[in-house]
Amino acid sequence: MTSATSEKKRRGGWFREEFGNPERRLAYYMVLPAVLIIVIIAFFPIAYSVVLSVTDSTITGMGSFVGVENYVEMFKNPDFLEGLKNTVIFTVGSVALEFVIGLGVALAVNRAFRGRGLVRAAVLVPWAFPTVISAVMWRLMFQDPIGIINETANALGIISQPILSDATLLLIACILVDVWKTMPFMALLLLAGLQTIPGEVYEAARVDGANVMQRFFRITLPLLKGTILVAVLFRTLDAYRVYDLFWVLSSEQLESLSTFVFKSVRISQLLFAQGNAAAVFIFVTAFIIALIFIRIFGMQTGTEE
Amino acid sequence: MTDRGEITGVSASRKLNRRDFLKMSGAGLAGAALLGAAGCGGGSSGSGTLIFGMGPDDAQGTMAALIEKFNKQSDFKVEHQVMPADTGSYFDKLKTEFQAGTGNIDVIGGDVIWPAQLAANGWILDLSDKFPASEQQKFLEAPLNSVTYEGKVYGVPWYTDAGMLYHRIDLLEKSGYSEPPKTWDELQEMADKVTQDQGVKYGFVFQGDAYEGGVCNGLEYIWQHGGDVLDPSDPNKVIIDSPESAAGLATEASMMSSGVSPQAVSTYQEAETDAAFFQDPGNAVFARQWPYGYAYLDTKGYLKQDQVGVGPLPTEEGQDLASCLGGWDMLINAQSDMQDEAWEFIKFMTAPEQMKFRAVRATVLPTRSALLEDPEISKIPVVAQGKPAIENTHARPVSEYYSDMSLEMNEQFNAALKGDVSPEEAVSTLQESLEGIVEAGN
């Protein structure tokens, strides 16, 4: 390389390196549509919501700049705090259960046995069931006296009051319904991940004398790590934003972060700005959760070469 | 790997690279464009058609029949755009459209608690010039209150609803009662006796869940004991913290604590009340329900008409009757470009003849006072037995911040019912929070 060309390279810098190279340009073209769709549709509404959260806004429009006042009000709001508590409990509880059960189901279905296809389809049914109806039907099943679950729990002596009238029981009910509904999602993802682990690896391990536990912890889990992290991260983010389930099952009584946003932004006339602040809060905390997954759990964003 | 065989022999020029990619995206976009053609039949039906937004029609199809009749006799067409059945969903959708500033819906069938909220944001038309005082007087008082905001009238009352007491004539007779109770004490006494004598499951069922219906029920008790939420002469003054209001909520809570109502009543909405009272064999002696419940009787699986009587709710000793106003009003979208046509349609739908049609066919109660005296309408059981209730309705607080107030009230009323807080605590908490809402709004 002559000194002239190396000079050019240093001056052009990364721009040339990225867009001057046709191979790299192709990569950018491939990425562009997806990014464009997301940015054009979602960016401006989200930015608008952020702006609304720092102004004295109402549903008729933006007000004047008020700094962090809405956020302060929000943190003092008992409904918000209750929503935060319920959401955290719900997220941790349901994701943990879904992961453990989902992994078990995936491992079980991974073996070849009679009727495997049917079992797989049956396990996917809850996920396919329309969410709007699911919550309504579940509420009917929990309702006293017409609901089968309430009646059974009553007969077994587990509960002392109608499930729908107690906040704790409602939260437990929501977690159970969510596990029922989204465990298939976990199982499906983990199963797909399991399928990509070649059988030869297990063969080799068995030849080396590894038992079931060792094979599971030393081979399966590490090889599955990427899939596990993606599945758990997305489930966590979904659970963190739970709204429909709480709203319908508890008939608007149980508060979550998202129901607080909904109530404040779409029902209340006065809490509009606070609602936007809460939405931004959800955004920021979810971001932090994702960062934790990436940095601490070592989830790969696919950018490591 | 068999795929490798396919790839061998294909030329690897750079130009093909880009062309391939463009071909793929072109195919994708073409497919997408086709979809666009398929989906683009929607949107507004073109100017010249009046869009009337309202929830689904009743089982008898009276709205559709009347719209058809109107279309035949007018030079523009009216189309019923079906909005969500759930009033909360409907309101949400409406507000979204208003926020975006689009004027698609011309005439709005609105819940009685909406006019003040919509008017305050300038979204519905002031009808004071079209709807003069002389005409207003022909309508019932409470429905008229619901469309009045800051002295101006923003809608025409269309049909009305009132909370009523249903009772089991046959069960009461067997225990020696020939008349429904006039006071709450009487009701508890009767309910106790009947459930003990005859083993009926529940004494009294009502809607105690924390939702709009729960607010209606709670307010009825408060009004019946002489209390109120806002000062009738000054809507900015909150007066809910009073011994009367507390007494009202105490009576409601006593229904559950005395066992007359089941514990689950704090989760009951209309559906559960219906299941408990109206379905064969009928598990309750009394029920608080809207007039629509009467339509269940004499249908398969439900009680017979001669088993059930309906009438005004009991009240506190020495106090006036009071029930909660329900129902729907006709409103005009301020952005509509067919305002005159909209008014024509509203005049038609709220004319005595059309109101009578719906009343007789589907038991949809009229808002014109004269019609309550009409011989045909007077024969309808709900009117015949429940007229005092219809004439003594109170509107829920008419305020642009009603949604916020409702959220606070439904929470406190439900807590007081369950015994989580005492009635006194509930009303004093509400006093504070409602005052905060009124203040924040001003």
Place this chain on the structure above:
Amino acid sequence: MASAATTKGATSRGPLNMILFYVFLAFFVLVSMFPLLWVFRMSIVTKADLLTSPTVTLTAPPVVESYKTVFGNPDFIQALVNSVIVSGSTTVICLFFGSICAYAIARLRFRFKSPIMTLILAISFFPAVAIIAPLFIQFSAVGVIDTYWAMIIPDTVFALPLTIWILVAFFRELPADLEEAAKVDGATTIQAFRKVIVPLAAPGVFTTAILTFIFAWNEFLFANTFIFTAAHYPVTVAIPNFATVYTTDYGAQSAGAVVVTIPLVILVLIFQRRIVSGLTAGAVKG
């Protein structure tokens, strides 16, 4: 392929383990299916029997009135068609743009991968309810309110992050030298992508397809807010409308739910085979 999977388990299991295995399996299938079966029962009893007591619901004589209500409603049939169109389109668009994006990120070299992935992921963080009004304004300005696009576009936007992340995870796990081998045979990047990577990542691709389809199928918020004409509603909005202002027809809603879920289950049954086939055993050996 089948041998790889069976040898994992079959040889080391005794008969007791097998029975236990099948018992657990039966339990999970039952728990998964039970609510659907219960909803089916709710759809074949009369409305009154539905709300009396669980025993009555279980034992009452079956009737078809709910299905008559559902199929007698022309808007519901149209709603089924709408749902298929919207979900299908969303899935196709998502897979198309998502897979080329994921491929670039997973297998090609360029800067800014991390920011791009984070940007894509960030959309999943924001509660959609807070941005409904601005989205409405945007779609209204472009004139797509009350059309299919008003559902397809937001569905795609919210489904893309998961699609891309899953496919990135799958594309990454394929052996690194695959493109090299293809290039040696004279393929371009795109050809390598189409003919080599995609078939091998089939489990991931079909998984994502199913998840995206179901997500769009069940989506309610956007459909409910952006669609106004009854004939344009998808099933998620049509079913709750089996109600009047006062009463809810739970029987019809149950029937609707059954009608809406069965095709999905069949679809899944068909596609779940594809997750199994076309597997890596070939790639590793070759």
